[in-house]
Amino acid sequence: MANPGETSAQVLLRHAGMRQVPSSRLTVLSCPHFLPPTLCRALIALIDKDRRPSTIADANGDKYFRTSETCDLSADEPAVQDLEARLLALNGIDPAHGEPVQGQRYDVGQEFKNHTDFFEPQGADFHKFCAVAGNRTWTFMIYLNEVEAGGATRFKVIGKTFQPETGKLVCWDNHREDGSLNPATLHHGMKVRKGVKYVITKWYRERHWH
Numbered sequence: 749m750a751n752p753g754e755t756s757a758q759v760l761l762r763h764a765g766m767r768q769v770p771s772s773r774l775t776v777l778s779c780p781h782f783l784p785p786t787l788c789r790a791l792i793a794l795i796d797k798d799r800r801p802s803t804i805a806d807a808n809g810d811k812y813f814r815t816s817e818t819c820d821l822s823a824d825e826p827a828v829q830d831l832e833a834r835l836l837a838l839n840g841i842d843p844a845h846g847e848p849v850q851g852q853r854y855d856v857g858q859e860f861k862n863h864t865d866f867f868e869p870q871g872a873d874f875h876k877f878c879a880v881a882g883n884r885t886w887t888f889m890i891y892l893n894e895v896e897a898g899g900a901t902r903f904k905v906i907g908k909t910f911q912p913e914t915g916k917l918v919c920w921d922n923h924r925e926d927g928s929l930n931p932a933t934l935h936h937g938m939k940v941r942k943g944v945k946y947v948i949t950k951w952y953r954e955r956h957w958h
């Protein structure tokens with residue numbers, strides 16, 4: 749492992765049910781039932797309590813680019829501590845490299861258009877978001893519920909779409925093996941057509957978050 753803020757497919761594949769998408773373009777894996785339904789329900793309740801409109805870095809003039817709601821989850825909550833312990837057991841990443849866990853909520857018609865999770869080094873907001881902790885390394889995203897229609901996550905460069913399922917984890921390396929930022933991680937949280945979608949996002953950084 750090159751950096752304590754990173755993990756690897758090899759480490760993640762030790763977890764039962766973990767599968768890697770066959771692709772030479774990016775490292776992305778998924779695992780059904782990573783979280784039990786009881787924990788998913790507890791996290792949904794926390795998201796519903798505290799949600800606010802989602803934001804993006806490097807505003808691009810499209811006010812419909814990310815229409816969901818976001819919630820910063822308190823590290824004092826037992827459900828969040830349970831989640832963090834499971835992530836650490838899975839990925840072995842030093843928790844000091846983790847951003848606080850976030851929840852995202854999408855109502856009918858809401859989406860997060862094609863984007864990458866890393867910050868553009870040339871972007872106006874790079875310094876603001878990355879001066880201390882550096883860029884994002886890995887993304888861990890967990891669906892907390894079943895969506896009646898829509899709400900999939902599409903990686904168009906590799907033609908791979910993940911469907912929301914309660915407790916399913918999707919995780920990927922935002923860098924290539926040579927350490928460069930990987931534009932093939934481009935992904936789209938697609939519009940919810942029916943129902944409500946809840947996800948957890950956990951991002952790790954090159955350096956300590958604080």
Ligand SMILES: O=C(O)CCC(=O)C(=O)O
Pocket residue numbers: 852860865889899900901935936937938947949
């Ligand atoms: O909701 C999704 O399917 C994707 C969420 C996402 O890409 C993000 O929050 O960065």
Ligand SMILES: [Fe+2]
Pocket residue numbers: 863864865935
């Ligand atoms: Fe994303």
